[in-house]
Amino acid sequence: xxxxxxxxxxxxxxxxxxxxxxxxxxxxxxxxxxxxxxxxxxxxxxxxxxxxxxxxxxxxxxxxxxxxxxxxxxxxxxxxxxxxxxxxxxxxxxxxxxxxxxxxxxxxxxxxxxxxxxxxxxxxxxxxxxxxxxxxxxxxxxxxxxxxxxxxxxxxxxxxxxxxxxxxxxxxxxxxxxxxxxxxxxxxxxxxxxxxxxxxxxxxxxxxxxxxxxxxxxxxxxxxxxxxxxxxxxxxxxxxxxxxxxxxxxxxxxxxxxxxxxxxxxxxxxxxxxxxxxxxxxxxxxxxxxxx
Amino acid sequence: xxxxxxxxxxxxxxxxxxxxxxxxxxxxxxxxxxxxxxxxxxxxxxxxxxxxxxxxxxxxxxxxxxxxxxxxxxxxxxxxxxxxxxxxxxxxxxxxxxxxxxxxxxxxxxxxxxxxxxxxxxxxxxxxxxxxxxxxxxxxxxxxxxxxxxxxxxxxxxxxxxxxxxxxxxxxxxxxxxxxxxxxxxxxxxxxxxxxxxxxxxxxxxxxxxxxxxxxxxxxxxxxxxxxxxxxxxxxxxxxxxxxxxxxxxxxxxxxxxxxxxxxxxxxxxxxxxxxxxxxxxxxxxxxxxxxxxxxxxxxxxxxxxxxxxxxxxxxxxxxxxxxxxxxxxxxxxxxxxxxxxxxxxxxxxxxxxxxxxxxxxxxxxxxxxxxxxxxxxxxxxxxxxxxxx
Numbered sequence: 001x002x003x004x005x006x007x008x009x010x011x012x013x014x015x016x017x018x019x020x021x022x023x024x025x026x027x028x029x030x031x032x033x034x035x036x037x038x039x040x041x042x043x044x045x046x047x048x049x050x051x052x053x054x055x056x057x058x059x060x061x062x063x064x065x066x067x068x069x070x071x072x073x074x075x076x077x078x079x080x081x082x083x084x085x086x087x088x089x090x091x092x093x094x095x096x097x098x099x100x101x102x103x104x105x106x107x108x109x110x111x112x113x114x115x116x117x118x119x120x121x122x123x124x125x126x127x128x129x130x131x132x133x134x135x136x137x138x139x140x141x142x143x144x145x146x147x148x149x150x151x152x153x154x155x156x157x158x159x160x161x162x163x164x165x166x167x168x169x170x171x172x173x174x175x176x177x178x179x180x181x182x183x184x185x186x187x188x189x190x191x192x193x194x195x196x197x198x199x200x201x202x203x204x205x206x207x208x209x210x211x212x213x214x215x216x217x218x219x220x221x222x223x224x225x226x227x228x229x230x231x232x233x234x235x236x237x238x239x240x241x242x243x244x245x246x247x248x249x250x251x252x253x254x255x256x257x258x259x260x261x262x263x264x265x266x267x268x269x270x271x272x273x274x275x276x277x278x279x280x281x282x283x284x285x286x287x288x289x290x291x292x
Numbered sequence: 293x294x295x296x297x298x299x300x301x302x303x304x305x306x307x308x309x310x311x312x313x314x315x316x317x318x319x320x321x322x323x324x325x326x327x328x329x330x331x332x333x334x335x336x337x338x339x340x341x342x343x344x345x346x347x348x349x350x351x352x353x354x355x356x357x358x359x360x361x362x363x364x365x366x367x368x369x370x371x372x373x374x375x376x377x378x379x380x381x382x383x384x385x386x387x388x389x390x391x392x393x394x395x396x397x398x399x400x401x402x403x404x405x406x407x408x409x410x411x412x413x414x415x416x417x418x419x420x421x422x423x424x425x426x427x428x429x430x431x432x433x434x435x436x437x438x439x440x441x442x443x444x445x446x447x448x449x450x451x452x453x454x455x456x457x458x459x460x461x462x463x464x465x466x467x468x469x470x471x472x473x474x475x476x477x478x479x480x481x482x483x484x485x486x487x488x489x490x491x492x493x494x495x496x497x498x499x500x501x502x503x504x505x506x507x508x509x510x511x512x513x514x515x516x517x518x519x520x521x522x523x524x525x526x527x528x529x530x531x532x533x534x535x536x537x538x539x540x541x542x543x544x545x546x547x548x549x550x551x552x553x554x555x556x557x558x559x560x561x562x563x564x565x566x567x568x569x570x571x572x573x574x575x576x577x578x579x580x581x582x583x584x585x586x587x588x589x590x591x592x593x594x595x596x597x598x599x600x601x602x603x604x605x606x607x608x609x610x611x612x613x614x615x616x617x618x619x620x621x622x623x624x625x626x627x628x629x630x631x632x633x634x635x636x637x638x639x640x641x642x643x644x645x646x647x648x649x650x651x652x653x654x655x656x657x658x659x660x661x662x663x664x665x666x667x668x669x670x671x672x673x674x675x676x677x678x679x680x681x682x
Contacts, residue, residue, distance in 0.1 A: 033453055082306075083649035086385065086453075087596070091645040094589060098638020102333070102631035198631070199586075203457045210454040250469035257462040261444070261455055268448035276449075289306075 004234055006123060012223070012230030013125035014188045018208040019215070019222045020132050021180025025071075026212060027140055028173035029153035031285035032074050033089030036205025037096025038178060039185030042066040044100040046186035047196050048107050056116060059190050060183065067182015068175050070096075075174035079167055082287035093205075101198045111194035125187045129226070132180070133219040140219070149173060153281035156288040166288050184208065207260060214267055216279045232259055303656045310652060318651035319597045322643040323611070329643075330619075330636045339626050348618030358618070363501060364571045366613030367508045368584070371563035372591020373598065373605045374515060375556040379442070379452075380600055381519055382552045383532040387592065388441055388456030389560040390585030391463040392434040396561030397568045397577055398463075398470060399433030400426040401477055401486060410480070410487040419492045426493065430565040431558050437463070438557015439550050446546030452553070464582060471577050479576065486577030495570035502570035504562065511559070515602040528552055563588065586634065590616060593641050596648075612640075 022035055032038070042063040050059025070092060077088040118124055140146040149169055151159040156166045188201060207229060215221035236255040247255075295302045307314070331341030351358040372389045379386040403426045404410075407417055441459060444450040470477040471486045479487045495502050519525040531538040531548045539545060567584055568577055578584075590612045598605035616633040623632045 036457075077645060077649055081649040081652070083645065083652070087645055090385070090387070090592070091641045094592070094641035095638040097586075097589075098631075098634040098636070098641070102629065102635035102638075105629045105631050203461050206454045206457040210451060213451060248469050248473065248475070250465045250472065250475075253468070254462040254465035257458040257465075260458050261440075261450075261462075264450045264455070265444065265448060268450055273449055 004238065005231075006118075006121065008230040008234045009126040009227065010123035010192050010230070011233050012226040013123055013129045014184055014192050014204060015208050015211055015229055016129035016184075016223045016226035017125065017132060017187060018181045018184030018205065019211040019226060020129070020136055020219055021067075021177040021184065022209060022212045023215065023217055023219060023222055024136055024140070024149075024180065025173040025177035026284055027153045027217060027281055028149045028170050029156060029281055029283040029286065029288070030075070030078055030170055030174050030177070031085045031089065032071075032078075032092065032174075032177070032181075033086055033209060034074070034092030034096070034205075035089075035181055035209045036201060036203065037089075037093035038067055038070045038074075038181045039188065039205045039208075040096035040100045040199075040201050041070055041185070042182030043185030043189035043201065044104040044107075044196065046182075047111060047189040047194075048104065050113065050190055051107055051111055054113060056113065056190060060186050063182045063186030063190075064179045065182075067178040067180070067185065069178070070182070071174045071176075071178020072171070074178070075171050078287065079170045079174070082289055085285045085287070097199060104196055105198060107196050108198070109196065111190065111196075113190075113194070116191045123191070125191060129223060133223045137219045150281070153283055156283050156286075160288075160290060166290070170288075181205075181208075203257070210260075210264065213276075214264070216275060217281065229260070232256060232263070299659070301658045303658070305654055305656070307652055307654050314651045315599055315648065318647040319599075319608075319644065322597070322647040323640065325647070326636065326640040326643045327615070329639050330632070333628065333632060333635060334622070334626065337626055337628060344622055344626070348615060348622055351621050352614030352618035358614075358621075360500060360572075361617055362610065362614040363505060364567070364613075365587075365617050366610040367505045368563045368567050368587065369590045369594055369613050370508050370512070370605055370609035371559050371566065372588040373594035373609060374511065374591075374602060375438075375560035375563070375588075376592050376595035377556075377598075377600050377602055377605070378515070378519075378528070378559070379549075379552040379556045380595065381525075381532050382528045382548055383535065384442070384445060384549055384552060385453050386438065386441070386456055386553060386556040386560075387453060387589075388438060388459050388557070389563070389588035389591055390582075391456065391460040392438045392557040392560035393564030393567075393585060393588055394463040394467045394581070395437040395557075396430035396434035396564040397581075398467060398477075399561075400430040400565050400569050401489075401577060403429045404489060404493050405477060405487075409490050409493055410477075413488050413490050415490045415492070417490060417492045419494075422493055423495060426569060427495075427565060430561050430569070434561020434564065435554040435558040438560065439554040442550040442553025442556075443546065445553070446549035452549075460585065464585065467577065467581060471581075477577065485579050489569060489575040493569075494575055497572070502566065502572070504566035504570045507562070508566070509606065511562075512602040512606055519602075524551075560588065560591075563591070586637075587616070590637060593637065593644060596641075597644055 018035055018039055022032060025032060045066045046059040046063030049062035050056055074088055074092055077083055078085045119127055140150060148164050152166050152169045160166050211222055211225045215225055233256050236252060236259060334341045334344045352362045353359060375389050376386055407422055409417060441452045441455040444455055445452040469475050472484045477486045479485045527543050528548060531543055535545060568574055594605050594608045594612060597608050619633045619636060
């Protein structure tokens, strides 16, 4: 049972790190629904780098750089060109899905490095996720920069009028978020499940996206939700722990997705939806054009 | 934005009005540029991209074997595009085509299975009764499966992008359960494949093409009329323009979002029925059924490139149906790694978004005469800060 908890926390680290990145940019008003694509691109490039060089460090570096570049690209479309952010996110997802299928295919198979070290029996990146949650909470709610970031997400024209560069801050948020999401993608492909397969991510990026919506944009609730989904996922992967010989293994593979939807329904109470509307960054997903 | 380069003033400005030819040109450029970029994959293995593309065109549009395949693939893409277009008119995103396609396919084969179609390919069954039943079951199953996401969106504001994605993965594994490792639909000889549909249960063909091809083309016209001319179409568009305004006008959000997703699911389901139960040479759930789920995302791009116009989607679907099939053919011939059509999918999508966004900007180049910079003359005490309240 304790090994189940450990692997659940390893899964939670992937959800949490990616979702924390998305949370950061959503607080600044940028919506990237293509998390899955960013994670696929960075996870795949990180995997290829680590496999060919034999070094985790190179793998993570490549992944984070890829994430930053994709964040920049999404930022360019969403901030400078001001086109529909949902369409941009979809494009990033399909780009990641299509391109990694072709580029990654020759690298199909296990990574072949010795397992990533753990800290006192706990998955290293779960601790990283906790640290990141604290850091992002501190940044957003205790620093001047965080106040500016949030004001850009709430009301960009007022922020601009008080001398804040909306464009600059949104780019900063998009790139930082890209780096975090990229790290999340690499944690999946290098640590959690280091076997490359086409479309290996199985919609985890979309679950991370949903986590941000359900966290009411609070970093600690993101981590709590990530742990919940991590446990849920592992329980449905190893069903014989609870319900031996009930369904075929394929039905059990479908279970986490069904349960995820059920969880969404249960969480969407009237109380929650009111709170949600009140905390949602007011300018989320809206392009901002400066008046000349 | 202005820049002066070598005595020329280059002005980049956001267009106030976007004409149809701007977006059409953007779409064409996006397709051409994507094909150019993917050409590098062919160049890498030492093939001449121009030669490869002309061979793709010869195979997909001019050969006796390739052309029907192109039309069948294009029909699949077109129907998947309708699955995107209807919900998107209401401002909602359906990326659940794969799940809806699988749901329809399972329902159609479930009916055939119930009538004992698994026994043999030659079993004589009353096709005139069972074929319509299979068809209707497919549409009903996919409409219901699609409607789940729409209902959750309308009733509980659960993000439809996430829900449809989860539903895709769930149905992917349910299909695996049905056709693999002794599942009920598993073929009697082939491991990991569905049973083959008996000849008596195959959809009739006209001029060598399954009936579904003609249905899809007719649907493009019907759908255009439905969205433009009927009250319900008007309500869908109103909801898409502004959900809040629609709510004030007495339009029920839950009903509209459930309806558009049911319709979207239905079209995706038709695509599934078309490819697995009506296209010659398939007539079963193949081992690589997931490839067709992925292939339905070409419908997403088709819908976006056609700017939500069902009739404009037809030529785009034909192009993608042909090029993706031809690219796969060349991939085998040149011994490329798997997934060249996936790469094209990804590149097309990002280029399409880039060019559509750039279409909003105009570039003007003017000969720059030496204009002295106007000096700001401020009176004493006047503020340089422009405020809308002054």
